[in-house]
Amino acid sequence: MTSPPRVTLHGYQHSIYAWAARLALSEKGVDWDWVEVDPFAEPERAARRHPFAKVPVLVHGSFALYETVAIVQYVDEAFPGPALQPTDPQARGRMRQVQAIADAYAYWPMVRMLYSNRVFRPRHGEEPDRTEAREGLARARPVLDALEALTGEGPFFGGAAPSLADLHLAPIVAAFAEAPEGGALLAGRRRLKAWLETMQARPAFRATRPW
Numbered sequence: 001m002t003s004p005p006r007v008t009l010h011g012y013q014h015s016i017y018a019w020a021a022r023l024a025l026s027e028k029g030v031d032w033d034w035v036e037v038d039p040f041a042e043p044e045r046a047a048r049r050h051p052f053a054k055v056p057v058l059v060h061g062s063f064a065l066y067e068t069v070a071i072v073q074y075v076d077e078a079f080p081g082p083a084l085q086p087t088d089p090q091a092r093g094r095m096r097q098v099q100a101i102a103d104a105y106a107y108w109p110m111v112r113m114l115y116s117n118r119v120f121r122p123r124h125g126e127e128p129d130r131t132e133a134r135e136g137l138a139r140a141r142p143v144l145d146a147l148e149a150l151t152g153e154g155p156f157f158g159g160a161a162p163s164l165a166d167l168h169l170a171p172i173v174a175a176f177a178e179a180p181e182g183g184a185l186l187a188g189r190r191r192l193k194a195w196l197e198t199m200q201a202r203p204a205f206r207a208t209r210p211w
């Protein structure tokens with residue numbers, strides 16, 4: 001009897017998107033092997049599996065998938081375990097909306113502009129760009145407001161149970177809140193802060209967190 005193919009995640013230990021993929025695997029109870037690829041230090045290596053030289057990439061047998069939105073959906077649908085997508089059309093719409101907000105409006109200012117410059121670079125002895133950090137903080141405000149307005153229909157963005165939206169967004173907001181100014185801005189959005197605390201208490205979150 002042949003054993004089912006293993007899942008391999010190609011990612012960078014500090015990657016916020018790779019964290020979202022690990023969160024989905026962990027919530028589903030799927031084991032994975034990890035291949036460390038630093039897309040910043042080794043872009044040519046990252047480009048072997050990703051045409052835009054980014055991580056994560058999930059490999060399952062002969063099937064390879066990049067783009068976190070696709071990876072987390074595949075993980076939910078290809079494996080048994082708790083469903084990570086609501087069936088109700090409105091809850092499903094909300095989930096997709098929050099995933100799109102995470103990618104289009106949240107990640108860059110909150111992670112790449114603020115977290116990178118206020119937390120990651122200083123922690124790794126690199127020179128931060130303070131102007132970029134300030135701009136990231138300013139650009140994060142309307143994103144936090146939009147997310148705060150979308151909370152409140154359930155403890156999670158997709159309703160009563162955690163969905164792909166929660167797993168996609170939580171690493172971004174958690175990284176943002178690591179910066180003192182980010183944490184202060186988040187404190188002014190009470191429902192979003194409570195949502196993050198709920199996510200941070202989940203065993204999958206603790207088991208996969210990069211710091």
Ligand SMILES: N[C@@H](CCC(=O)N[C@@H](CS)C(=O)NCC(=O)O)C(=O)O
Nearest residue numbers: 015016017039054055056067068069
């Ligand atoms: N759209 C991609 C974005 C992935 C992404 O930006 N990953 C970052 C790490 S968190 C990366 O690989 N950055 C390398 C670079 O921008 O050169 C996804 O959803 O997976």
